[in-house]
Amino acid sequence: LAKTTQPISMDSYEGQEVNITCSHNNIATNDYITWYQQFPSQGPRFIIQGYKTKVTNEVASLFIPADRKSSTLSLPRVSLSDTAVYYCLVEAAGNKLTFGGGTRVLVKP
């Protein structure tokens, strides 16, 4: 059964870099890895998406090793407003879209 695993929580301080790793051993060959951010009482919001190697946009970077069995979301210089739950989403073998359990990131002043 496909399983997407990520740490339950992590704390950080303003200005630091936060790295969240998601494990997805059963990722489908042709599918992408997508990360979402969710604030309380809101729907998830797209952060970044990638297929392999490294992708960077204005808010984050995504690192994907060659075997694609994991991915790491990197949030540079976090601020208090980055406190949220972060989810990875993959399409696992068997075409099952699977969200990770979410990582609750708390940014402290």
Place this chain on the structure above:
Amino acid sequence: DAGVIQSPRHEVTEMGQEVTLRCKPISGHNSLFWYRQTMMRGLELLIYFNNNVPIDDSGMPEDRFSAKMPNASFSTLKIQPSEPRDSAVYFCASSLMGRGGNEQFFGPGTRLTVL
């Protein structure tokens, strides 16, 4: 664009009652997803439509759940009869096309409480 619109935002009902959740996707998006979020099970995909056709309903928990998409601008998720274990936040999302490789835009969700 107003984004994905869901109604109602909150629903409280009694066990055994029928519940209908509604979703209006972003105009021009071809794919629509229904998710359920609970503390215990996290975010679960219930069903996925592409061009108004259900493609994958393997996540629908049981026959009490049904979903329809009569046209490109409207979808419903119905629970009949509802049970307390159906209490959750239900999200609708839409994307331009397909799944996996396309950004999904989520609605604000419907918080369902079944007493």
